[in-house]
Amino acid sequence: MTDTKPGLYIHVPFCREKCLYCDFYSALYSETLADSYISVILNELQGLNQRFSSIYIGGGTPSILNLDLLDKLLSGLKKFITPGMEFTIEANPESVDSEKLKLFLDKGVNRISMGVQSFDDKKLKLLGRIHDAKGAMDAIELSKKSGFGNISIDMIFGSSGEDLKAWQLELEKAAGCAARHISCYSLSYEKGTPLFRMREKNRIVALDDDVLAEMYGYTMSYLPSKGFDHYEVSNFSKPGFECAHNLNYWDNLPYIGLGPSAVSYIDGTRSENVRDVEEYIDRYVKGVSLITYSENLSGIRMARETSAVKIRTRQGIDYDWFKNKTGFDFEDTLEKGILDELSKDALLEYKIDELTREKRGIMLTEKGFLFSDTVSSAFL
Structure with missing residues (x-):
């Protein structure tokens, strides 16, 4: 094991519905399945003894878990928390409430990443999101009121029919809310997603590259003018609120991933877990390896990958x-x-x-x- 403390990522793969653009692995939420899955994760955590540089619970939708399962998962992470460590959980506006937010804070979570994506109801519907703009803003404000000082939001630009003026209005709302970190991503049409098929059937029209470039160029100038440092291609933060977990990735440092489709990178070896939650549980119960892909990187390959991520x-x-x-x-x-x-x-x-x-x-x-x-x- 390397002397550098790895980051710890835990994938909670459940969603209420699959967003039309998303190609990350996820499964429809089932409380019975989620209960079995969290039990497996807790057992895995018991077998880990090293210290971590940061903890990140992503998805899927981690906040979709009920209060009891969230309590169990977060309690299982208590032994890994150290003073000053960044501990992030992703949440969606429709599945957070004051009880869950209080639990997060009580269990040591100090950063929440809210899947806003847009402050425009028409655009949210096009993307297949199940919350509305008011719900997104309410969730951000509730997070702040509950005690979160480190709030991040994800935003998407470049949806079909969107123009620069509409994106400018969204950025104004993003910069004016309680978020201290904003990630802005250009909408991509990933093969196999419903949005990709809609484009292929000409049900929607993708924006031209020059329009996307104009939107991104505006983002690069506007957010810094509002006090957000542009510290990585897609990421902007108030000073001191950069995402430590992602900085770990961009420095090409080690990390451990738990859960279906999660990737680990330790001592020059990259591995990926099986991409199905039920198979993940079944393999664990049977004592079969959870890894479906592994490669050992040469020194020159690691060096080149370091340059490819660090340049961002x-x-x-x-x-x-x-x-x-x-x-x-x-x-x-x-x-x-x-x-x-x-x-x-x-x-x-x-x-x-x-x-x-x-x-x-x-x-x-x-x-x-x-x-x-x-x-x-x-x-x-």
Whole structure:
């Protein structure tokens, strides 16, 4: 085991309904199935003895669990909580109430991530969300009133028929609410989702790339003007409210994932669990491995993956940091001419030492943030 404390992720795969755009693994909520599943997770937690850098309960919809199951799950995590640790739980507006919020806080959760996605009722319906805009704002305010000082919200832009003005109005509401962290994602049409099929049948029309770029460009200027630091491609936060758990991912540090479809990355080995909650339970009961895929990464592969995720952050890649972490000189991990090509396209800029004028790192330009996937792919 590496000396670096891993992050801990727990997947709660249950949802009341599947959103039309979502391709994450989830299952329709059944209290009986959820009870069996949480029992398995608690048994797994009992077998873990190491310390963690952060805890993140995601989904699915963790807040869909009843109060008793939430109490059991959070109580099982008590031994891992250390002073100052970030402990996040995801929640949806329609499944949180004052009792659950109080329980979260009493059990050590100090950060809540609310699946808002939009403050526009028509757009929420198009996305297949089951809450409305008022419910989203009420849930945020209730979280604040209950005692949460670290509230994050997810937002989606680029839905069919949306324009820049509509997105501007949503961002005003997002920046004006109690959230201290805002994640903004461009809507993607993932193969196999209902939204993808609707687009294929011309029932909806995807927005042009130039409209999406305009929306994202506005986001990059507007949220910082309201005090939110743009610290990663899709993430904005008030100072000190960056997501520590995600920073762990972007530094390519280790993490352990529990639950169906959850991924772990320890000592250069990446593994993924079976993607079905009932099979997950069955395998655990029978003592069969929960892992369906595993790969050992070479040193150069780990180095390249580190660069591909780290470049997504505002600070970019510091050459000394990269060498210390991976053992490789950054430019030696790339195909010849890649940096010059990306710089020529104004996607990257060098970090220059003010005294020596030497190159000490690389970072995305404003244009580069628009094409971050292109840059990351080039680094791999």
